[in-house]
Amino acid sequence: MCDSLRTALSTSIHSKVYCINLLRPYHTFLNSLLFYLIIHSTVILIASVTAYEGNKTLLDHSSSKGAIVSFTRSLALNLIEKGIRVNAVAPGPIWTPLIPASYGKKKVSSFGSNTPMKRLGQPFEIAPTYVYLALEDSNYVTGQVLHVNGGIMVSS
Numbered sequence: 499m500c501d502s503l504r505t506a507l508s509t510s511i512h513s514k515v516y517c518i519n520l521l522r523p524y525h526t527f528l529n530s531l532l533f534y535l536i537i538h539s540t541v542i543l544i545a546s547v548t549a550y551e552g553n554k555t556l557l558d559h560s561s562s563k564g565a566i567v568s569f570t571r572s573l574a575l576n577l578i579e580k581g582i583r584v585n586a587v588a589p590g591p592i593w594t595p596l597i598p599a600s601y602g603k604k605k606v607s608s609f610g611s612n613t614p615m616k617r618l619g620q621p622f623e624i625a626p627t628y629v630y631l632a633l634e635d636s637n638y639v640t641g642q643v644l645h646v647n648g649g650i651m652v653s654s
Contacts, residue, residue: 515558515559515562520562520565520566520569523543523566523569524569527541527573535577535580535582536582537580537581537582538581538582538634539581539582539583540582540583540584540585540631540632540636541573541577541582541583541584541585542584542585542586542587542628542631542632543566543569543570543584543585543586543587544563544566544586544587544589545563545564545566545567545570545586545587545588545643546559546560546563546566546588546589547588547589547590547591547645547647547650547652548560548563549563549564549566549567549588550564550567550588550645550652550653551650551652563588566586567586567588567643570584570585570586570641570642570643571641574640574641574642575641578640578641583631583636583637583639583640584640584641585631585636585639585640585641585642585643585644586642586643586644587624587627587628587631587643587644587645587646588643588644588645588646588647588652589619589624589646589647590610590613590619590645590646590647590648590650591609591610591612591613591618591619591647591648592618592619592620592621592623592624592646593610593618593619593620593621594621597609597618610648613647613648613649613650614648614649614650615648615649616648617648618648619646619647619648623646624646627644627646630644631644
């Protein structure tokens with residue numbers, strides 16, 4: 499096994515990422531939120547463009563976000579009869595404090611340049627997507643993943 503793959507699959511890091519990205523939202527939903535949802539409630543989960551593209555060094559992140567996509571679709575089918583909608587947003591490269599904390603200066607300076615828009619997105623550019631999914635304007639939308647990613651073409 500090559501060293502980069504061994505590092506990417508490191509058990510302790512892999513477990514933490516899965517816990518944060520998948521297990522915590524799953525258990526939070528099942529153990530608490532489910533009891534408070536009423537008709538016309540909306541659940542919005544966070545996926546990622548890496549769930550669709552993959553990433554050779556972020557195996558844990560991209561696979562856990564892929565699981566969120568499947569969880570979104572399955573949960574939507576399960577809750578639609580109760581009048582509860584479930585959707586997700588799959589951001590592309592968005593500026594967050596994790597970017598400089600996770601990468602060196604060279605990577606940070608070029609992060610997002612692989613998008614057709616050639617830049618990182620800003621949080622204010624993705625926020626309206628969450629607002630749309632929370633509003634009644636999206637009443638006919640469930641089980642969907644909306645992509646805000648600077649023009650990266652993905653298919654479900």
